[in-house]
Amino acid sequence: MSSDNLTGAENQQETESSILGLDPRWVVGFVDGEGCFCVSVHHNPLCARRTGGWQLHPVFQVSQHQRHRAVLEELSSFFACGRVRPKGPKSSVLAFAVDSLQALEGLILPFFEQYPLVVKQRDFRLFAEIVRSMRRKEHLQRAGFERLLTLAYAMNADGKQRARTLEEVLGGSSETTRQASPVSDGASKI
Amino acid sequence: MSSDNLTGAENQQETESSILGLDPRWVVGFVDGEGCFCVSVHHNPLCARRTGGWQLHPVFQVSQHQRHRAVLEELSSFFACGRVRPKGPKSSVLAFAVDSLQALEGLILPFFEQYPLVVKQRDFRLFAEIVRSMRRKEHLQRAGFERLLTLAYAMNADGKQRARTLEEVLGGSSETTRQASPVSDGASKI
Numbered sequence: 001m002s003s004d005n006l007t008g009a010e011n012q013q014e015t016e017s018s019i020l021g022l023d024p025r026w027v028v029g030f031v032d033g034e035g036c037f038c039v040s041v042h043h044n045p046l047c048a049r050r051t052g053g054w055q056l057h058p059v060f061q062v063s064q065h066q067r068h069r070a071v072l073e074e075l076s077s078f079f080a081c082g083r084v085r086p087k088g089p090k091s092s093v094l095a096f097a098v099d100s101l102q103a104l105e106g107l108i109l110p111f112f113e114q115y116p117l118v119v120k121q122r123d124f125r126l127f128a129e130i131v132r133s134m135r136r137k138e139h140l141q142r143a144g145f146e147r148l149l150t151l152a153y154a155m156n157a158d159g160k161q162r163a164r165t166l167e168e169v170l171g172g173s174s175e176t177t178r179q180a181s182p183v184s185d186g187a188s189k190i
Numbered sequence: 191m192s193s194d195n196l197t198g199a200e201n202q203q204e205t206e207s208s209i210l211g212l213d214p215r216w217v218v219g220f221v222d223g224e225g226c227f228c229v230s231v232h233h234n235p236l237c238a239r240r241t242g243g244w245q246l247h248p249v250f251q252v253s254q255h256q257r258h259r260a261v262l263e264e265l266s267s268f269f270a271c272g273r274v275r276p277k278g279p280k281s282s283v284l285a286f287a288v289d290s291l292q293a294l295e296g297l298i299l300p301f302f303e304q305y306p307l308v309v310k311q312r313d314f315r316l317f318a319e320i321v322r323s324m325r326r327k328e329h330l331q332r333a334g335f336e337r338l339l340t341l342a343y344a345m346n347a348d349g350k351q352r353a354r355t356l357e358e359v360l361g362g363s364s365e366t367t368r369q370a371s372p373v374s375d376g377a378s379k380i
Contacts, residue, residue, distance in 0.1 A: 033223020
């Protein structure tokens with residue numbers, strides 16, 4: 001083997017572009033490594049008063065440096081949904097992302113139920129419950145919203161990276177003073 | 191599904207501990223996501239003068255937060271080598287790591303030749319060449335060391351994250367003044 005055969009971005013692109021089809025078990029392993037089942041919480045004044053103006057936004061995504069764009073495009077073809085977009089305005093990291101509730105329910109959830117995750121199985125189960133409940137519009141009622149929000153805060157290491165506590169969000173969706181819940185130390189970056 | 195069934199570290203551990211055997215294609219996908227084929231460069235005054243006191247240290251590793259220790263232990267069983275260790279003295283991240291040249295050559299390389307990587311295939315091929323050359327002790331001669339060092343600097347985005355340039359290391363292994371090579375902008379963190 002000569003190093004001449006292995007240097008340069010062309011080789012990288014050629015290797016990844018020549019993938020004819022991804023093995024589903026490889027996809028599960030890759031998602032267990034680089035994927036994320038996330039439910040972000042946004043404040044939107046246009047949202048119903050009964051949720052305190054908060055909305056839930058479930059996203060399945062897989063991130064890679066832009067030099068590996070080909071594999072993200074391949075994942076988009078594999079799942080027959082989603083799109084590849086930069087993680088931020090000047091970011092060199094791209095994400096294959098699916099945030100359509102219909103695509104999540106119809107394409108993403110059934111796949112990972114047929115091919116179970118290993119590391120991210122618990123987050124996936126919570127994510128699946130949130131997506132299906134939202135498809136039934138349960139999040140539009142206060143009780144449903146609060147239940148799904150609590151599930152979202154139980155995801156990804158019990159929401160430890162979130163910027164807002166569960167109580168801060170719930171404070172805007174309910175007039176009752178709440179006891180600290182088991183996931184109340186969560187803080188959301190999203 | 192009730193959220194009571196899904197919260198708590200016990201569930202996480204139970205899920206991962208109940209793995210009876212990892213699918214090899216899942217392992218390839220997971221390594222394509224979370225694995226690293228690295229060749230670090232260390233200065234060791236005890237090393238032969240002909241390499242300028244530098245030594246190459248190939249390591250295959252897969253990292254995870256400590257709450258996913260079970261999957262790293264499972265990988266160690268799967269590959270029948272390596273060990274799980276903290277990434278640093280106070281780090282909450284663990285790594286399953288294999289740095290025995292014998293284990294790398296006999297167990298790790300054949301597996302990834304049977305089950306090819308997708309994203310990290312190019313780095314793996316360079317890594318394999320370095321490991322096999324070191325097993326033949328080519329790195330103990332100056333010409334061999336310089337060839338393998340150049341291959342190492344062509345790995346992982348052409349060594350852009352390395353703290354030292356290729357020339358800085360080569361300067362200690364050769365008396366000749368060198369032209370900048372195609373990978374001379376590399377800088378090593380390791």
